[in-house]
């Protein structure tokens with residue numbers, strides 16, 4: 001991966017995840033600067049050798065690549081700190097949900113090459129999944145750098161349409177939380193059935209990990225086939241799946257994902 005000075009604006013969960021991945025892949029810490037208003041998160045990054053600052057303007061001035069990683073509702077405030085700087089030679093990467101390229105161009109008028117990235121928190125363990133959309137002003141170098149950045153923390157896919165970012169949010173950005181909700185429910189019921197909390201958690205999470213690895217290792221098999229392989233006729237799994245069907249699990253999932261997309265679209269008009 002090319003070594004450019006990367007400024008992360010906002011040093012929260014996602015920035016930390018991406019920086020840890022970069023460092024693990026051998027990216028030099030002194031080529032990274034992170035900003036944040038409060039101290040704690042910066043201090044933790046400074047311990048890893050990363051440069052830190054409270055000053056967005058100072059960080060952006062030196063950077064070749066600027067990663068916008070603040071909450072969507074704070075994006076306008078953060079960008080105002082360096083909106084009058086010449087960003088035309090810098091690659092701008094935004095990981096924010098609900099902030100369009102058009103909005104970024106309005107907030108940062110001199111920005112040219114812009115990549116929107118939708119990552120997820122498993123990036124922290126280098127098993128992230130990110131969708132990337134590049135605007136028409138991005139050259140091959142910009143695309144390669146953005147791809148390399150996210151490949152340091154997981155897998156990526158390129159999107160042809162910006163609107164697909166919202167589908168990525170619903171499918172891989174937010175979905176670790178859907179999964180944790182499912183795990184919480186399983187752990188709770190296992191406890192209700194008499195298992196201790198640690199055993200209930202281990203059984204649930206290890207089964208899910210194994211199932212995810214089976215799906216990954218068997219791309220030639222449809223997910224339906226993998227499900228059917230667990231489901232003996234007249235057996236226990238069939239009894240459980242029948243309950244999911246009665247309660248229309250697929251419809252619930254569809255509605256939840258549609259709600260995520262609708263909120264992303266709403267945020268595009270709010271922030």
Ligand SMILES: NC(=O)C1=CN([C@@H]2O[C@H](COP(=O)(O)OP(=O)(O)OC[C@H]3O[C@@H](n4cnc5c(N)ncnc54)[C@H](OP(=O)(O)O)[C@@H]3O)[C@@H](O)[C@H]2O)C=CC1
Pocket residue numbers: 009010011012013014015035036037038041056069070071072074077078095096097118119120121173174
């Ligand atoms: N979390 C997730 O799973 C995912 C998040 N995203 C997107 O990533 C972005 C960041 O999310 P996440 O890391 O979870 O959020 P966090 O709240 O963990 O991190 C945002 C950080 O920005 C800091 N901040 C606030 N205002 C400014 C400012 N003006 N200048 C610089 N830094 C500032 C906050 O500081 P302080 O600590 O003082 O509040 C905070 O540390 C969001 O836009 C979100 O949509 C995308 C995909 C997945």
Ligand SMILES: O=C(O)[C@@H]1CCC=N1
Pocket residue numbers: 097169173174
């Ligand atoms: O909840 C959110 O808005 C962000 C985007 C995807 C995951 N977290």
